[in-house]
Amino acid sequence: xxxxxxxxxxxxxxxxxxxxxxxxxxxxxxxxxxxxxxxxxxxxxxxxxxxxxxxxxxxxxxxxxxxxxxxxxxxxxxxxxxxxxxxxxxxxxxxxxxxxxxxxxxxxxxxxxxxxxxxxxxxxxxxxxxxxxxxxxxxxxxxxxxxxxxxxxxxxxxxxxxxxxxxxxxxxxxxxxxxxxxxxxxxxxxxxxxxxxxxxxxxxxxxxxxxxxxxxxxxxxxxxxxxxxxxxxxxxxxxxxxxxxxxxxxxxxxxxxxxxxxxxxxxxxxxxxxxxxxxxxxxxxxxxxxxxxxxxxxxxxxxxxxxxxxxxxxxxxxxxxxxxxxxxxxxxxxxxxxxxxxxxxxxxxxxxxxxxxxxxxxxxxxxxxxxxxxxxxx
Amino acid sequence: xxxxxxxxxxxxxxxxxxxxxxxxxxxxxxxxxxxxxxxxxxxxxxxxxxxxxxxxxxxxxxxxxxxxxxxxxxxxxxxxxxxxxxxxxxxxxxxxxxxxxxxxxxxxxxxxxxxxxxxxxxxxxxxxxxxxxxxxxxxxxxxxxxxxxxxxxxxxxxxxxxxxxxxxxxxxxxxxxxxxxxxxxxxxxxxxxxx
Numbered sequence: 001x002x003x004x005x006x007x008x009x010x011x012x013x014x015x016x017x018x019x020x021x022x023x024x025x026x027x028x029x030x031x032x033x034x035x036x037x038x039x040x041x042x043x044x045x046x047x048x049x050x051x052x053x054x055x056x057x058x059x060x061x062x063x064x065x066x067x068x069x070x071x072x073x074x075x076x077x078x079x080x081x082x083x084x085x086x087x088x089x090x091x092x093x094x095x096x097x098x099x100x101x102x103x104x105x106x107x108x109x110x111x112x113x114x115x116x117x118x119x120x121x122x123x124x125x126x127x128x129x130x131x132x133x134x135x136x137x138x139x140x141x142x143x144x145x146x147x148x149x150x151x152x153x154x155x156x157x158x159x160x161x162x163x164x165x166x167x168x169x170x171x172x173x174x175x176x177x178x179x180x181x182x183x184x185x186x187x188x189x190x191x192x193x194x195x196x197x198x199x200x201x202x203x204x205x206x207x208x209x210x211x212x213x214x215x216x217x218x219x220x221x222x223x224x225x226x227x228x229x230x231x232x233x234x235x236x237x238x239x240x241x242x243x244x245x246x247x248x249x250x251x252x253x254x255x256x257x258x259x260x261x262x263x264x265x266x267x268x269x270x271x272x273x274x275x276x277x278x279x280x281x282x283x284x285x286x287x288x289x290x291x292x293x294x295x296x297x298x299x300x301x302x303x304x305x306x307x308x309x310x311x312x313x314x315x316x317x318x319x320x321x322x323x324x325x326x327x328x329x330x331x332x333x334x335x336x337x338x339x340x341x342x343x344x345x346x347x348x349x350x351x352x353x354x355x356x357x358x359x360x361x362x363x364x365x366x367x368x369x370x371x372x373x374x375x376x377x378x
Numbered sequence: 379x380x381x382x383x384x385x386x387x388x389x390x391x392x393x394x395x396x397x398x399x400x401x402x403x404x405x406x407x408x409x410x411x412x413x414x415x416x417x418x419x420x421x422x423x424x425x426x427x428x429x430x431x432x433x434x435x436x437x438x439x440x441x442x443x444x445x446x447x448x449x450x451x452x453x454x455x456x457x458x459x460x461x462x463x464x465x466x467x468x469x470x471x472x473x474x475x476x477x478x479x480x481x482x483x484x485x486x487x488x489x490x491x492x493x494x495x496x497x498x499x500x501x502x503x504x505x506x507x508x509x510x511x512x513x514x515x516x517x518x519x520x521x522x523x524x525x526x527x528x529x530x531x532x533x534x535x536x537x538x539x540x541x542x543x544x545x546x547x548x549x550x551x552x553x554x555x556x557x558x559x560x561x562x563x564x565x566x567x568x569x570x571x572x573x
Contacts, residue, residue, distance in 0.1 A: 054539035059555075061524075062548055066555050097434060100406045224460055224486070227513025238486070245489055307406045309433045312482055312493065314463070323464055325482065340464040340482075348516050377539060 018042050022359065026055050030133045030363040033373030035347075039354075039362065046362070049354050051347060056377035064337035069095050069304045070169055072337065076324075077163040079339060080375040082125050084164045085118035085154070086317040092167045093248055094313040094324040098306040099169070101298045107171035108250040109291045113184060114157070114166055115249065115315075116280040116287075120191070121150040122318035123273050123280075127198060130270075130367035134211045139201050146187075146194050153183050170300035181288050188285045195277055202270070212267040216353035216365040219264060226352065227345045230320025232369065235272045236264035242316040249315075254286045266368040273370075305332055319343050319370055339378060343371040408433040415457060415492075423449055436493060443479075443496040447505045450481070450494075454510055459483040459492060462511035465518060467525045471551045475499040477527055481507070498527060506532035524549035541566070 015021070025036040034055035040048035060079060064072045076091045077084035089111055096103065103111070128143035151161040156177050158166045166172075202208045218228065223236040233240060241258045243251040259275035261268025306328040314323030320342030329335040346369055353365050411430035416439065419427050426449065428440035441449055453459040464482040481494040498504045506529035508514040518529045519538040526547035529535055536542060545559045563569050 054537075054541070057539045059548060062553075062555055100434070222512075225512040227462055227511070227517075240486060309406060309408060310436075310438075311434050312436060312464070312491070321463065323482070325464065325466060325480070327468060336468055338464065338466040338480075344516065345513060348513065 015040070016042065019047065024362065026052075031366055031373075032129065032371060033376075035366070035371070035373055035376070037350075037362065037366075039359070041359065044358050046354050046357050046359065049351050051350055053344075053347070053373070053376050056373050058378065060378045061337055061339065064334055066333065068332045069306070069334060072334070073167075073169065074163065074165045076339070077165055078374060079341065079378055080317065080319060080322070080343065080372045081162060082372055083118050083122040083318045084162060085114050085166050086122075086315065087322060088165060088167050089115050089249065090313065090315040090317065090322045090324050092169045093315065094311055094326050095169045095304070095306070096298075097311045097313050098309065098326055098328055099300065099304065100307075101170055101300055103171040103298055104295045105250070105292045106294045107167075107296045107298075109287050110172055110176060110296070111167055112250045112254075113284050113287045113291075114154070116283045117150045117153060117184070117187075119280045119318045120277050121147045123277050124150075126273065126318075126367075126370045127270075130364075130370075131202060131208075133363045133367045134208065136202065136205070136208065139198055142194070142198060142201075146191065149187050153180070153187070156180070156183070168297070169304060171295070171297035173297075175296060181291070184284055184288045188281045188288075191281045192278060195274060195281075199274060203274075209267065211361075211364055212270060212368075213265060214263070215266045215357060215361050216368055217263060217265045218349050218353055222352050223264065223349065226349045228320070228349050229342055229346070230316070230318070231269055231272045231276065232320065232346055232349065234258065235261035235268040237262055242314055242321055246314075248313075250287065251283075253290070254283050256280075256283050266364055269368045303332060305330065314340065317342055319372070319375070320346055341375045341378060343369075343373075343375040344378075347371050347376055406434060408438075411437050411439070413437065418457075419449070419452075422452065436491065438493045438495060440495045440497070443498050443502070443504050446496055447507065447510070450507050450510045453483060453492070453494075457485070458487045459485045461486060462507070462513045462517075463491070465507075465514055465521065467521050467527055467549075469525060469549065469551045473497075475502070477525060479504055479521065479527060500526070503528045503530040505530050506535075508532055523547070526550065 019040060019042050022039045022041055024039060025031040026034040036052040038050045039046050060075055063075060073091055076087040080087050124143040124147040128140035131139040154164050155161045158164050158174060218236050220236045220238055223233050237260055239258050239260050244258060256279045259272045261272050308328055308330040310327040312323060312325045314321045322342050323340030325338040326334050327336040354362060408431040411432045416430050423445060426442040426445045430439045461484040463484045466480050468478040468480060470476050475497040477498045478495045479498055483492045496504060506518055508518060516538060518532055519535060521527050522529060522535055523537040523539055524547055544562055546553055
């Protein structure tokens with residue numbers, strides 16, 4: 001009977017005659033940050049793994065307890081720093097729920113558009129680096145070209161490209177700039193063709209298929225048990241998306257599909273994310289045509305003092321479910337802010353995916369998990 | 379325009395006046411929870427189920443830490459809360475049993491969330507739910523790391539974000555924000571003053 005416990009090298013060092021330990025990271029180009037993986041190998045086959053994390057731990061949750069609600073908002077941008085807009089949306093909506101206010105329609109529409117653009121940007125970064133890890137260098141140049149356009153829209157809107165702090169508690173600080181609609185329209189019009197181009201490079205490429213099909217399989221049962229969310233859960237076959245399950249911002253107004261996979265392997269996760277980009281583009285196109293006029297800020301006081309109580313609110317970030325559990329004791333500072341990090345919890349599935357695979361597949365599996373270590377370690 | 383067909387915003391004298399909208403503060407006050415699920419839980423686990431409230435429309439049930447594992451198994455198997463969204467803790471240093479371990483559950487078939495809270499003292503252990511939901515493995519390790527709560531029966535309980543030799547648990551309220559394990563920092567990072 002196989003031993004189901006997570007294996008560690010320090011644990012009595014039970015190595016068979018043919019087994020060795022391979023250390024990977026924390027400084028390794030394919031781990032997308034400072035992830036360290038210890039692999040137990042039998043020849044080239046992986047029989048056990050352990051992730052060692054925490055190199056980027058900054059104590060964000062502790063900092064939150066010493067900042068006011070509004071002061072903490074920029075910090076969440078620095079958790080998943082390639083999807084700052086999504087993190088920010090989750091946080092401001094949570095505090096809004098705690099305060100009992102709702103952002104006005106125009107603000108919700110703009111939030112939806114920017115968050116979907118962020119999903120596209122995040123997926124593009126994932127696609128470029130994931131393909132690069134596997135050995136396809138070309139897609140990176142194309143994906144970064146389109147990502148640049150999205151970042152330019154962010155820059156024009158709020159002045160920042162990466163850690164945007166685009167939203168405020170209660171709505172938006174800035175009205176959209178002149179030409180915002182045209183920029184988004186132009187981007188969306190061209191983008192479907194771009195996704196087709198990426199697919200032309202990869203989807204039927206024999207090397208790509210060989211490196212992704214049947215690699216890192218996660219069954220639906222394991223995915224649910226291990227708490228996987230986002231494209232990983234959907235690629236395993238469950239049609240579940242928070243945008244549909246608990247609609248937030250303005251998502252209930254738009255028509256879009258939730259792509260799913262069947263095998264739960266690296267290729268399915270690739271296909272799911274590719275289709276998600278097209279669907280995000282569809283949402284943007286619908287939103288930009290129906291964007292209502294009106295105020296962009298709800299009535300919130302200068303000093304935010306939510307009544308005592310607690311709230312858990314989550315949104316569908318590019319990586320999965322990002323949730324915030326905020327407890328208020330009635331003062332200006334939160335009593336506790338817990339960030340439910342999708343990358344951290346998705347990374348738990350790594351051990352299940354990697355067992356029985358080859359060393360070369362580890363790189364593909366880390367890539368397909370789409371983790372950001374800033375969020376894993378917080 | 380006197381003859382416009384749409385109803386005018388002013389209510390006519392004969393119509394009953396609409397109920398006054400509740401004040402925003404009142405909407406945010408927790409109310410007692412009343413649900414079928416809670417009744418079934420009370421029937422089955424009697425005293426182990428404590429206070430149950432609905433805070434900002436979210437269900438919160440306090441449970442005793444003794445039969446926690448049975449409650450969690452029951453919730454997973456019979457009530458279909460098959461997904462552990464999050465597991466974390468709260469520290470209330472003035473209380474006798476200072477920690478609340480918080481379980482955020484979700485049910486795919488019902489599309490419903492539920493939050494469990496179990497009180498635990500510093501010297502006390504709480505049962506690990508890693509055998510019920512695999513996701514609890516790392517989450518409990520993080521809780522142990524940040525709060526020092528010991529999860530009994532956890533397959534591999536050790537620090538996850540901080541170094542193994544680190545002293546202290548940063549998310550406890552009595553751990554100052556500027557505090558750190560200066561000995562560890564000096565020894566491993568060769569930084570004298572810390573900050």
